[in-house]
Every structure is written in C-alpha cells, then in structure tokens.
Amino acid sequence: MACNIKALSLNHQIVSSARNLTVDRKMGTASAVSVPVFPDTVTKTTTLSIKNPQSTEKLLTKTVDGKEVYSQGKFGRFGGKFVPETLISCLGKLEAEFNLVLHDSEFQEELAIALRDYVGRETPLYFAQRLTNHYKNSKGEGPEIYLKREDLNHVGAHKINNTIAQAMIAKRMGRKSIVAATGAGQHGVATAAACAKLSLECTIFMGSADMEKQASNVLLMKLLGAKVEPVEGTFKDASSQAIREWVGNLETSYHLIGTVVGPHPCPTMVREFQSVIGKETRRQAMEKWGGKPDILVACVGSGSNALGLFHEFIKDEDVRLIGVEAGGFGLDSGKHAATLARGDVGVYHGAMSYLLQDEEGQILGPHSIGVGLEYPGVGPEVSFLKETGRAEFYSATDKEAIDAYRRLCQLEGIFPALEASHALAFLEKLCPSLANGTKVVVNISGRGDKDADIVFQYEADRLSGLMA
Numbered sequence: 001m002a003c004n005i006k007a008l009s010l011n012h013q014i015v016s017s018a019r020n021l022t023v024d025r026k027m028g029t030a031s032a033v034s035v036p037v038f039p040d041t042v043t044k045t046t047t048l049s050i051k052n053p054q055s056t057e058k059l060l061t062k063t064v065d066g067k068e069v070y071s072q073g074k075f076g077r078f079g080g081k082f083v084p085e086t087l088i089s090c091l092g093k094l095e096a097e098f099n100l101v102l103h104d105s106e107f108q109e110e111l112a113i114a115l116r117d118y119v120g121r122e123t124p125l126y127f128a129q130r131l132t133n134h135y136k137n138s139k140g141e142g143p144e145i146y147l148k149r150e151d152l153n154h155v156g157a158h159k160i161n162n163t164i165a166q167a168m169i170a171k172r173m174g175r176k177s178i179v180a181a182t183g184a185g186q187h188g189v190a191t192a193a194a195c196a197k198l199s200l201e202c203t204i205f206m207g208s209a210d211m212e213k214q215a216s217n218v219l220l221m222k223l224l225g226a227k228v229e230p231v232e233g234t235f236k237d238a239s240s241q242a243i244r245e246w247v248g249n250l251e252t253s254y255h256l257i258g259t260v261v262g263p264h265p266c267p268t269m270v271r272e273f274q275s276v277i278g279k280e281t282r283r284q285a286m287e288k289w290g291g292k293p294d295i296l297v298a299c300v301g302s303g304s305n306a307l308g309l310f311h312e313f314i315k316d317e318d319v320r321l322i323g324v325e326a327g328g329f330g331l332d333s334g335k336h337a338a339t340l341a342r343g344d345v346g347v348y349h350g351a352m353s354y355l356l357q358d359e360e361g362q363i364l365g366p367h368s369i370g371v372g373l374e375y376p377g378v379g380p381e382v383s384f385l386k387e388t389g390r391a392e393f394y395s396a397t398d399k400e401a402i403d404a405y406r407r408l409c410q411l412e413g414i415f416p417a418l419e420a421s422h423a424l425a426f427l428e429k430l431c432p433s434l435a436n437g438t439k440v441v442v443n444i445s446g447r448g449d450k451d452a453d454i455v456f457q458y459e460a461d462r463l464s465g466l467m468a
C-alpha cells in the first residue's frame with residue numbers, strides 16, 4: 001500500500017470485527033466506530049447481519065471470474081475497503097498504478113526478465129514417481145502426483161513472485177522505503193531481497209516467537225540489508241505493527257503486503273502477481289500429458305499460493321480446486337488456523353472475509369506448526385471460492401503435516417516447507433478415492449530447510465510425552 005497523504009488520525013482503525021462497523025455494502029466501505037488503531041481484539045458494539053438474500057443470490061450466479069465481481073475488489077460479499085476515509089484516496093492511487101502497470105509493456109518486460117533471470121522461473125512441474133507409487137493400490141492403480149516446485153524459486157518460496165513486482169511498483173511511485181510483516185520469514189526474506197535488488201530501504205516486522213522459530217530467515221533478512229523489528233506476539237501482531245508504521249510515513253514508505261488480504265486493491269494485486277504459478281502449470285501440463293490437471297492442491301494460510309495456482313483454472317469447472325488449512329492440534333482443540341472451517345465472517349485488516357473470532361468478535365489466536373499458516377483470517381477471494389462451492393477446503397493437523405514432510409524427504413529427496421506439507425498431508429485422504437491415472441498437482445509453496453529444527457523438536461517433544 002502506498003499513499004501521499006501527510007497525516008492520518010491514529011484514532012481511526014482498519015482492523016475490526018464486522019460487528020462494530022457501519023457498512024455501505026454497495027461500496028464495500030465502512031465508517032469505523034471510534035476504537036484505537038489496529039487493536040488485536042475489538043469489542044463488539046452493534047450487531048450486523050451479514051447474510052442477506054441479495055448477496056447470496058449474487059453468489060449463486062456463474063460470474064466467478066467476471067469483471068464486475070473483481071472491479072471493486074468485491075468477491076461476492078467479501079473484500080472491499082474497510083478503511084478510514086483518509087486512506088481511500090491513497091488506496092485509489094495504488095489501484096491506479098497497479099492498473100497502469102498491468103498494461104505497461106515496459107513494466108511487464110522488466111518483470112518478465114526479473115522473474116526469469118532473478119527469480120529463476122519457470123519452476124518445474126515435477127512428476128513425483130515414488131510418491132505416486134506410494135499411493136498405488138493393490139492392483140497397482142492410483143493417481144499420478146506432480147509437484148509445482150515453487151520451492152526452487154530464488155530465496156525459496158512463491159513469495160518472491162509478488163515482492164519483486166510490488167517493489168517495482170513502489171519504485172515507480174517514488175517510494176524510498178518498504179515496510180512489511182512476515183510470519184515464517186519467507187515473505188520477509190523475499191521482500192528484503194527485492195529491496196536489495198532495487199535499492200530500497202527495508203524494515204520487516206516479525207513476531208518475537210516467530211523470530212525464534214525461524215531464526216535462519218532472520219539472519220538472511222539482515223544479510224540482505226533489512227532491519228528486522230521484533231513485535232510481541234505472532235504474525236497478526238507483526239502485520240498490525242507494519243500497517244501502523246506505514247500509516248505514520250505515508251509519503252515516503254510503501255507497505256508491501258505478502259498475501260491476498262487487506263483492502264482493495266491488495267488481494268487482487270497479490271493474486272495477479274502470483275497467478276504466474278497457474279499459468280505455467282497449464283502450459284506444462286499440456287506439454288507433459290496434453291491436457292489439464294484434474295485436481296490442484298495447495299495449502300491455505302491466507303491464500304496467495306493457493307490462488308496463484310487456482311486462479312488460472314477457476315473457469316475450468318472440470319478441474320477440482322482443493323485448499324488445505326492448518327488443523328493444528330485438531331479442529332476441536334481450539335488450537336488451529338482453520339479459518340474457513342471454523343471461522344465466521346468479519347472485517348480484519350481492511351477487508352471482509354472469514355475470520356477466527358469468538359462470539360463477541362474478539363480475534364482468536366491461530367496455531368499451526370507451519371508458522372506461515374498462523375493467521376486468523378483468509379483472503380476475500382478465497383472466502384468467495386468457499387462460499388460459491390468452486391473450491392473445496394479441508395484441513396491437516398500438525399502431526400499429519402510433519403509426517404508428510406518426512407515422507408517427501410524420504411521418497412523424493414525434497415524438503416517441503418511445513419506450510420506446503422499440509423497440502424501434501426491431504427493426499428493420504430484424497431488419493432485412495434481417485435481413479436487410476438488422475439492427474440494431481442500439489443503446490444510446493446516453499447522449501448523446508450527452515451523447518452528442520454521444528455520437525456526434530458516436534459518429535460523430541462512427542463517422545464518425551466510433552467505432546468499428546
């Protein structure tokens with residue numbers, strides 16, 4: 001996000017439960033009631049009935065990918081710009097710049113070169129022979145498993161597809177410094193790398209607990225020249241702090257959002273820059289077997305790697321789209337990050353979407369062994385895919401993800417990020433139900449070297465009886 005506005009009242013907020021906003025449904029904007037800026041929890045003041053027959057009717061139409069759905073940053077009843085009025089013009093400028101670069105051949109050419117020569121695209125669509133064998137039944141039949149190798153991108157995850165493009169936009173807008181928040185550290189490293197390349201100052205906010213868990217990524221960010229600022233708490237707290245920092249320096253800084261959340265145009269912009277994953281997958285599938293994939297599987301934290309893979313195929317109704325959320329200790333444990341399975345609709349970080357919140361609209365702290373999945377919300381477009389039924393969503397527990405991590409190491413010699421291991425874990429349930437030869441593509445959103453310590457610690461805790 002970027003803006004030229006000089007001052008902004010810190011008494012405004014863009015973090016809130018839907019229940020304490022006066023909503024203009026048509027515009028997707030809201031007048032916030034007077035609560036402190038970016039609180040972690042919000043007290044409910046009024047009750048707003050979100051479900052209304054009109055919006056449900058709209059959702060049942062087939063305009064899943066129609067322009068009218070996306071033009072205002074509205075995905076059915078989700079999305080919008082739930083921000084103080086003063087930020088609307090700032091977001092408008094970002095939207096205008098984004099629309100410009102989409103059609104600017106110079107920008108597109110520069111981005112294509114960066115993606116090829118710096119990021120290392122295209123990433124392979126790898127046939128996982130031994131994983132495929134693992135899922136064969138007694139008759140030797142089963143699906144064919146392919147891995148989209150986003151782990152092979154420069155700095156190890158899909159995040160760089162977006163950070164390089166947004167850093168280029170920031171530069172065009174004359175911004176000198178970038179602020180961002182990171183959970184697993186992958187977005188932080190990808191942002192720091194893009195800033196080093198484009199000579200931009202970089203400050204990354206990270207939860208102190210996450211800094212301990214992902215210490216190697218903290219070192220990498222520092223080596224890349226970024227300032228890493230600890231924030232008490234986890235990713236959601238770091239996100240709020242990054243926005244606060246940006247709001248204080250609107251003229252010179254740019255808030256580089258790492259996933260498909262936030263007010264419009266952020267979700268659309270990040271999805272657009274990540275959709276290279278699906279576009280390549282379509283072309284590679286055509287080259288490899290002369291058709292489309294039958295099923296796409298991706299983990300869902302907030303949804304950027306999932307939408308990056310899915311978006312290209314949304315209109316292909318014969319392609320199943322499956323998102324896998326973090327089931328943590330189990331959905332009934334209260335310790336998970338399965339927002340779509342157990343969340344409720346609300347407004348958080350500037351957009352309406354599913355959220356983990358209690359009866360009173362207080363944000364619930366998420367948990368996952370995959371640090372990058374620990375966010376209490378999810379992107380509005382992902383919520384729309386759930387509500388229209390176009391995509392299916394399931395969850396995998398910490399233990400299932402750890403088992404899947406080990407399985408891929410041992411069968412294919414690949415370390416998947418623990419986030420992506422959730423998508424791999426779901427294959428255990430999915431594959432026995434599939435016809436012979438079904439083509440399944442799993443998005444390996446990042447590399448898992450960063451998680452080796454967590455895997456060993458998890459198993460040590462389990463053996464010593466610290467964990468059930």
Ligand SMILES: Cc1ncc(COP(=O)(O)O)c(C=O)c1O
Nearest residue numbers: 186301302303304305372445446
């Ligand atoms: C490797 C990796 N995969 C997935 C995610 C989850 O984010 P998203 O759902 O936006 O792809 C993260 C977040 O940090 C990540 O680092």
